[in-house]
Amino acid sequence: MEGKIGISLPNCNREKLTGSGGRKFDYGIAEGPEWGFGSEEYKVGGLEEELKEEDDVEVxxxxxxxxxxxxxxxxxxxxxxxxxxxxxxxxxxxxxxxxxxxxxxxxxxxxxxxxxxxxxxDTGGFLTALQFSDKRKNIFRITTGSQDLDKLLGGGMESMAITEAFGEFRTGKTQLSHTLCVTAQMPSQGFTGGKVIFIDTENTFRPDRLRSIAERFNLDQNAVLDNILYARAYTSEHQYELLDLIAAKCHEECGTFKLVIVDSIMALFRVDFSGRGELSERQQKLAQMLSRLQKISEEYNMVVFVTNQMTSDPGATMSFQADPKKPIGGNILAHASTTRLSLRKGRGENRIAKIYDSPDLPESEATFAISAGGITDSKE
CATH class of the missing domain: 1.10.150.20 (5' to 3' exonuclease, C-terminal subdomain)
Known part of the structure; x- marks a missing residue:
């Protein structure tokens, strides 16, 4: 495609580097002059110099x-x-x-x-808060495509964490998922860009939608699609089994995958477990899946983004609450998600995002729009 920017994602050279004590670990150097990939700034898995300085436990x-x-x-x-x-x-x-x-x-x-x-x-023991602060310097953020939404999220979707977006239908959950598939491949300051894994539980993944979003950013459309691993999950058990494949794939390609998307996290659980009699088992299975996702995000320093559905709360209606709807998944999902983002409809193509829960972000709102090129800033 003439005039399109090709995406050259980090590829591991499979060369084993030996650290102190004879320990071995993989490194790969990103390539691609268009984005400055060969520079010292864009080394896979964080800055190489920082890793040399890290303690033995981290290695x-x-x-x-x-x-x-x-x-x-x-x-x-x-x-x-x-x-x-x-x-x-x-x-x-x-x-x-x-x-x-x-x-x-x-x-x-x-x-x-x-x-x-x-x-x-690995003793798995204690660190000082200062040491832990240094470890968190490896965290990166992926842009949503909207500067206002990025600002709301503290710079974008955070790695080593689960970000959940919930809302009614047509609030932009799937559109945000598709936009992230493209923006995750675009390097920025302190972020190399990388490949994406997409687990689709509702048959809403559309490659043609990705093409139009890639066109907005002037990227090679086929290259964008080639850097996304897609899987259609049909049962909650199948959904969990795919997580083991994700872990194996992330290890095999050492640091090239930066984002995992599950759209949506609860859809198959609602089908496989019906009624209050199976609620306890459903929540146990859900807790196991969320725990696995969290561990993958921390182990491989990845962004995990999940979408969630809403349900009516009869009790809220009786107590005359303003909004009788709530996200499904109960306390299990509420506690497992690092940041919870509430989405609702605005005027026309505008949508309103609100920080529903976060350990470090204030409760605030931002308006964004859904365009042919994906998520963007609102013009209002």
Whole structure:
């Protein structure tokens, strides 16, 4: 396409660099002169110099589980872990012994041995607030396409966190998802750009919509589509199984994936679990899925964006509340989401976003618009 900017995303050269103590980790350098990809500013996984200065614990957490061979863990058991989407030391430390024992071929004795080996590499202990603050410097943000919405979110969608957007139909949830698929591939200050994983539970994913959004940003449309991994989930169980594939893919391509989208998180749970009799089981399964998503976002430093539906609250109607509708998912989803964004309709193509809950953002509103080129600033 003449005049279009090609997207050259970070590709890992698969060269193993050895850190102190003989630990190995992957690095890849982004390429692409159009966006300044070969510069020191756009190195995959954060600044290389910062990683050299980080303590031993940080390097160990992201180490490939193959290093456990030197601690007496056989390669067959390591392959079983990888088949379950557990590919790093940190990934093992994030799993309970019960979950590891549920992996076919891993006995309780083997799991105990694996856990002990990981503890020798990663204590999983305390950090000072200053050390934790330094670790959070690796966090990046992805633009939504609207400067006003970005400002509301503190700069965009945050990595190592789950951002939930809920609202009624036609409030812009899916349009925001499609726009993020494109903007996640565009580098900005302190962010390299990367690939996207999209889990579609409602059959609303449209490649042609992505083409029109890519055209707005003058990007090569085929390149944009080629950098998005798409999966259609048909059941809540299938949706959970896809998360293991995500973890394996993220580890395989070491830092090239920057965004995971689930549109929508609750749709299949509403179908698979009906009535109050199955509510407890539904919430347990939902909690497991959200926990897995959160761990993936932290383990691989990714943005996780999920959309959610609304339901009527009969109790609110009786108490004469202004809005009798509420997001579904209950307290499980409310506590699991780092930032909750409420969307509602405005005039014409305008939509209003409100910070519903966040650990560090004030309750505020912003207006944005839905255009042919995706999410943009409102003209009003």
């Amino acid at each position: 160990e957490e992201t180490s490939n589980i193959d290093v456990l061979q030197s601690h007496g863990i056989n390669i067959v058991d390591l392959k079983k872990l990888k088949s379950a989407g557990i590919c790093t030391i940190k990934g093992i430390m994030m799993c309970t012994k019960k979950r590891l024992c549920n992996i076919k071929g891993l006995s309780e004795q083997k799991v105990e041995k694996i856990k002990e080996a990981c503890c020798k590499l």
